[in-house]
Amino acid sequence: MSRYDRTTADATGDGHHTLVETERALAERLSGLPVDMDAMAAVQNVYRAANRVRNHLERTVLAPHDLTWTGWVVLWVVWIWGDIETRHVATEAGISKGTLTGVIGTLEKRGLLKRRTHPDDARRVLVALTAKGRKLMTTLFPQFNAEESHVTASLTANETTALARSLRKVVAQIETD
Amino acid sequence: MSRYDRTTADATGDGHHTLVETERALAERLSGLPVDMDAMAAVQNVYRAANRVRNHLERTVLAPHDLTWTGWVVLWVVWIWGDIETRHVATEAGISKGTLTGVIGTLEKRGLLKRRTHPDDARRVLVALTAKGRKLMTTLFPQFNAEESHVTASLTANETTALARSLRKVVAQIETD
DNA sequence: TAGGAGTCGTTCCGGTCCGAACGACAACGG
DNA sequence: CCGTTGTCGTTCGGACCGGAACGACTCCTA
Numbered sequence: 001m002s003r004y005d006r007t008t009a010d011a012t013g014d015g016h017h018t019l020v021e022t023e024r025a026l027a028e029r030l031s032g033l034p035v036d037m038d039a040m041a042a043v044q045n046v047y048r049a050a051n052r053v054r055n056h057l058e059r060t061v062l063a064p065h066d067l068t069w070t071g072w073v074v075l076w077v078v079w080i081w082g083d084i085e086t087r088h089v090a091t092e093a094g095i096s097k098g099t100l101t102g103v104i105g106t107l108e109k110r111g112l113l114k115r116r117t118h119p120d121d122a123r124r125v126l127v128a129l130t131a132k133g134r135k136l137m138t139t140l141f142p143q144f145n146a147e148e149s150h151v152t153a154s155l156t157a158n159e160t161t162a163l164a165r166s167l168r169k170v171v172a173q174i175e176t177d
Numbered sequence: 178m179s180r181y182d183r184t185t186a187d188a189t190g191d192g193h194h195t196l197v198e199t200e201r202a203l204a205e206r207l208s209g210l211p212v213d214m215d216a217m218a219a220v221q222n223v224y225r226a227a228n229r230v231r232n233h234l235e236r237t238v239l240a241p242h243d244l245t246w247t248g249w250v251v252l253w254v255v256w257i258w259g260d261i262e263t264r265h266v267a268t269e270a271g272i273s274k275g276t277l278t279g280v281i282g283t284l285e286k287r288g289l290l291k292r293r294t295h296p297d298d299a300r301r302v303l304v305a306l307t308a309k310g311r312k313l314m315t316t317l318f319p320q321f322n323a324e325e326s327h328v329t330a331s332l333t334a335n336e337t338t339a340l341a342r343s344l345r346k347v348v349a350q351i352e353t354d
Numbered sequence: 355t356a357g358g359a360g361t362c363g364t365t366c367c368g369g370t371c372c373g374a375a376c377g378a379c380a381a382c383g384g
Numbered sequence: 385c386c387g388t389t390g391t392c393g394t395t396c397g398g399a400c401c402g403g404a405a406c407g408a409c410t411c412c413t414a
Binding site: 022025026029030033035036038039040041042043044045046047048049050051052053054056057079080081094137141142145146148149150151152153154155157159160161162163164166167168169170171172173174175177 | 199202203206207210212213215216217218219220221222223224225226227228229230231233234256257258271314315318319322323325326327328329330331332334336337338339340341343344345346347348349350351352354
């Protein structure tokens with residue numbers, strides 16, 4: 001046993017700690033200093049939830065079709081907005097343009113979308129789904145959305161909308177810097 | 178100009194689209210099919226907010242100290258729980274043990290933490306901060322927490338706690354599969 | 355007490371990610 | 385006209401990421 005068996009940790013068995021445990025351990029490190037526990041908990045859970053949701057959707061919906069999360073998001077953006085410039089795709093998908101180049105290359109190689117030069121500006125590149133890509137999205141989106149419903153199933157309708165609204169506030173707050 | 182200038186997009190100028198615009202464009206793709214818009218908006222914003230928060234904190238707090246987000250999380254976990262086995266660090270930090278090996282290697286090379294073999298089990302490895310690592314955390318955590326407060330500043334206290342609670346529900350929902 | 359089963363951290367691989375640097379191109383100026 | 389400036393997408397380097405395979409080690413059992 002010995003003290004190394006996490007006698008100070010109060011583990012819940014699977015290595016996860018509750019907020020209360022973390023708060024107590026943190027108090028030992030920062031005795032006296034003021035800590036915004038609510039903000040800390042919110043930020044931690046945003047990041048934790050995002051990764052959990054991503055991994056879950058990748059495994060249940062995307063993996064059978066050999067799609068990564070980023071690949072899916074890019075396909076979705078192009079599907080919705082169609083015939084869109086790559087720089088806008090990058091902004092909309094929330095990735096850098098450097099990353100997008102590789103992702104679009106992969107998707108184009110698989111015949112899901114196509115690149116073409118902008119007719120009025122040879123620097124720009126337009127992207128659009130192929131027929132194969134549109135067919136895939138028509139099949140996949142209902143499955144994806146059903147899983148989105150599933151992961152939010154433990155929330156009431158009001159809680160779900162409040163969640164989205166609060167998160168938009170956080171994003172807006174960051175963008176006003 | 179031409180139709181390629183996003184006449185169908187209703188861009189807000191910076192490449193971002195509102196939920197209403199997305200909903201309308203989506204309706205054109207899925208006319209008739211039922212869509213859980215609330216779940217979709219919630220999932221999208223969770224992921225968007227997580228990345229925005231991460232990037233913001235990396236730039237404002239972590240970058241000056243040449244720390245990555247993952248490196249910071251690992252340091253934080255070890256700081257809070259101290260003398261902890263690597264497998265628990267991986268679980269707590271939300272990364273795989275394969276990834277953790279590399280991150281710990283980097284942090285150890287910088288003298289921020291130290292590895293040592295578990296006295297009762299030669300397979301296990303214990304990790305603890307060095308004096309330098311503890312000093313860094315004492316300096317950095319208040320700055321980090323202040324930025325966490327800042328990004329949630331546009332939420333009321335009730336909204337912040339509700340946000341964290343809803344996100345925990347989402348995580349719990351996924352883990353019950 | 356010796357062998358098999360299980361668990362630990364590590365290594366490797368293919369892929370993702372960002373930011374900086376780069377070349378191609380367009381727009382503006384003299 | 386032609387250089388300067390700025391904006392595209394692309395390329396490259398370094399870090400991260402999960403999952404599979406691996407060797408080292410412990411535990412269980414006959």
